[in-house]
Amino acid sequence: MNKCQKCQKARATVLVTDIDLASHKPQQLHLCEDCARETGMAAALSPSAADMLKASILSVTEKESKARSAQRIMCEHCGLTYQEFRVKGRFGCTACYDTFAELVDPLLEKVHGAREHKGDPPRKPTHRRKTTNVAEFEKELVELRRKLTRAVKAEDYEDAARLRDRITEVERRIGEATDG
Amino acid sequence: MVESIGKDAWLRGEGQDADIVISTRVRLARNVEGFALKAKLAGDEEVALVQHLKQRIGKVKLAEKQQFVDLKPLDDVERLLLVERHLISLDHANADSERGVIHDDQGSIALMLNEEDHLRLQVLGSGMCAEEVFDRAFAIEDDLQGVVEFAYHSRYGYLTSCPTNVGTGMRLSVMMHLPGLAFTKQIDKVFNAVARMNLAVRGFYGEGTKALSDLYQISNQVTLGKTPEELLNDVRSVIPVILRWEREVRNQVLKADRVGLEDKVWRALGALRSARTMSSSEAFEQLSHVRLGVHCELIPDLTIATLNELFLLCQPGHLQTVVCGGKAIEPRKRDIVRAELLRSRLGGR
Secondary structure: EEEEOOOOOOOEEEEEEEEEEEOEEEEEEEOOOHHHHHOOOOEEEEOOHHHHHHHHHHHHHHHOHHHHHHHHHHOOOOOOOOHHHHHOOOEOOOOOOOOHHHHHHHHHHHHOOOOOOOOOOOOOOOOOHHHHHHHHEEEEHHHHHHHHHHHHOOHHHHHHHHHHHHHHHHHHHHHHHHOO | HHHHHOOOHHHHOOOEOOOEEEEEEEEEEEEEEEOOOHHHHHHHHHHHHHHOOOHHHHHOOOOOOOEEOOOOOOHHHHHHHHHHHHOHHHHEEEEEOOOOOEEEEOOOEEEEOOOOOOOOEEEEOOOOOOOHHHHHHHHHHHHHHHOEEOEEEEEOOOOOOOOOOOOEEEEEEEEHHEEEEEEEHOOHHHHHHHHHHOOOEEEEEEEEOOOOEEEEEEEEEEOOOOOHHHHHHHHHHHHHHHHHHHHHHHHHHHHHHHHHHHHHHHHHHHHHHHHHOOHHHHHHHHHHHHHHHHOOOOOOOOHHHHHHHHHHOHHHHHHHHHHOOOOOOOOOHHHHHHHHHHHOOOOOO
């Protein structure tokens, strides 16, 4: 009697084909019905990009001792640390790519087999000036709303009133810029 | 949303090699210059980002009809429905943040706002239509570049939250129904061929999800170091090989054991026409067999479009919307309702 390869208890009655995370080769698993049901009726396929990335981040960081110091770097634009990136596998802002360039390059090499983009660059937005203005206004709006929350919390109502007026003004300008 | 159920263009079972290729999809990941990426985007910034994109993209004509759907106020069943229509990802459905989707009425174009990247642009088509969805996606992207400034790096290309998508930000996936190769346990051939080409096999709902009854998604693994056209060609080159194998296997089985195959196919149809309860996984498996039967001309009077529609209707979100008027019902009751639906659609008793 074949035992289930997952729980090692019940009799294996279901054959599931899975892909080995390391070798990308299919492997067959003999499972009992309960474990198979838990796994879903069919096997998981290729490892998710996130899993692959995590594996790559680990091996890259272990190998590249030169880059050790870079691991302690924090992105000054968004505050992301390399440690955080290792856990989440996601960057915090576009500047992170430059901040962590020393670590990014070997990582890209491992994941993509390349370090540089090939393809056309984007064309310049036709309404670029306006877009930038609106984007800037919207960023200011976010900042103002944050300050307003803080002012209200601190019961600084004079400041809050001033901020509220400014928010109304910025909102009006966004409206103008996008209507035209 | 109810009126569009089962009407999406990719379900029609039309297009090249539609006997094996269910659908072809391309997605482009883009981020907006000036906003932090998802991991460091604060709640109020998310509101501003979605607003910004909604407003900007609203000025671009994507299709005859397009609409914005705010995902936050939707309930679970409504979100599931969008996932099953492939208009949003599972992660996008389950997130808690400010987010939305802009899609056309054909279910061919979907722009997810504030997903893992600020914008995930997707074009979906029926059958093998890689070139068509590719051209359409890049044409839309070009229009969007007129109104939105995407984050771009001179060396790394389009910047994405996750470095696995950086460069082109492009993922081209072909959803294939491979019951013959699965039945004869030769699906490993596909995995090996795909791995050699640096491509990936994924589950039904994309990355990290499980395969449903003999449906496999073949897609490019890398996004950096190759032009979008080169990536398109990589995927396109491997599909005909898999198609040939699947067809050969089907013919071999028909020659060697026609009765065995007929038995399998008719039993599946029998179960679908008779069962009183049916789980979604069993329904998918039986439908997969029947689909094979229709293609091998073993079952008359059934079309692929009907089966594609039933594949969709059997999924929990659609089932609860179509049969239960959008009310969530417990899985056991769902299995009963699913069996009823299948019996009535397939002329059972």
